[in-house]
Amino acid sequence: xxxxxxxxxxxxxxxxxxxxxxxxxxxxxxxxxxxxxxxxxxxxxxxxxxxxxxxxxxxxxxxxxxxxxxxxxxxxxxxxxxxxxxxxxxxxxxxxxxxxxxxxxxxxxxxxxxxxxxxxxxxxxxxxxxxxxxxxxxxxxxxxxxxxxxxxxxxxxxxxxxxxxxxxxxxxxxxxxxxxxxxxxxxxxxxxxxxxxxxx
Ligand SMILES: N[C@@H](CCC(=O)N[C@@H](CS)C(=O)NCC(=O)O)C(=O)O
Numbered sequence: 001x002x003x004x005x006x007x008x009x010x011x012x013x014x015x016x017x018x019x020x021x022x023x024x025x026x027x028x029x030x031x032x033x034x035x036x037x038x039x040x041x042x043x044x045x046x047x048x049x050x051x052x053x054x055x056x057x058x059x060x061x062x063x064x065x066x067x068x069x070x071x072x073x074x075x076x077x078x079x080x081x082x083x084x085x086x087x088x089x090x091x092x093x094x095x096x097x098x099x100x101x102x103x104x105x106x107x108x109x110x111x112x113x114x115x116x117x118x119x120x121x122x123x124x125x126x127x128x129x130x131x132x133x134x135x136x137x138x139x140x141x142x143x144x145x146x147x148x149x150x151x152x153x154x155x156x157x158x159x160x161x162x163x164x165x166x167x168x169x170x171x172x173x174x175x176x177x178x179x180x181x182x183x184x185x186x187x188x189x190x191x192x193x194x195x196x197x198x199x200x
Contacts, residue, residue: 001029001055002028002029002030003030003052004051004055006032006033006034010162011064011065011159012052013159013198014156015052015054015068016028016195017192017196018069018077018081018192021081022073022080025195033051045061048063050063065100066096066097069082095156095157099135099139099153102131102160103160106160107167109128109167112124112128132164132171139157139161139180140177140178143179157180158193166200
């Protein structure tokens with residue numbers, strides 16, 4: 001299988017965590033893509049021009065990260081991280097959507113802050129930061145209920161929490177979310193988290 005990726009993408013990290021959990025890391029051929037400077041390399045595979053994109057051994061194209069993660073879990077992991085049906089499936093998928101949405105908002109903040117200062121909208125940034133803070137607050141309240149067995153929600157929350165200190169420096173150390181930080185530090189001992197740790 002080929003995984004089109006870029007180094008620090010938290011969405012790619014989700015896929016890599018699942019791959020490590022299921023012993024698939026060696027089966028992924030990683031192809032680095034810079035989505036901004038070489039859109040021609042990704043748009044033919046994903047019209048949205050986003051990574052991650054997985055090309056399966058059968059030549060099928062799969063995106064985006066929740067779909068790729070579920071593909072790997074269903075086809076190679078016996079649904080260990082995301083049940084195929086039942087109430088737990090919908091709970092987990094909803095938490096995945098929240099973690100992914102947290103990331104989407106964090107990326108929007110990062111891109112806004114990268115624009116010339118005079119063009120930046122603090123209103124827009126605050127709107128997105130509100131989403132980030134509320135999502136982190138939600139996970140802080142829920143983290144005690146997380147299962148001791150890793151599931152797909154925790155994969156997504158882990159990727160989101162691991163990304164924040166890299167790009168939203170004002171939230172570094174997650175001072176307002178100590179239980180979440182402690183949970184992430186503990187998960188970071190897992191080989192799948194350790195081997196996919198983002199390094200600037
Ligand atoms: N919902 C997508 C989001 C993927 C995403 O936004 N990836 C970023 C890199 S971290 C990207 O490719 N951005 C390029 C662009 O938006 O043009 C997923 O979960 O895979």
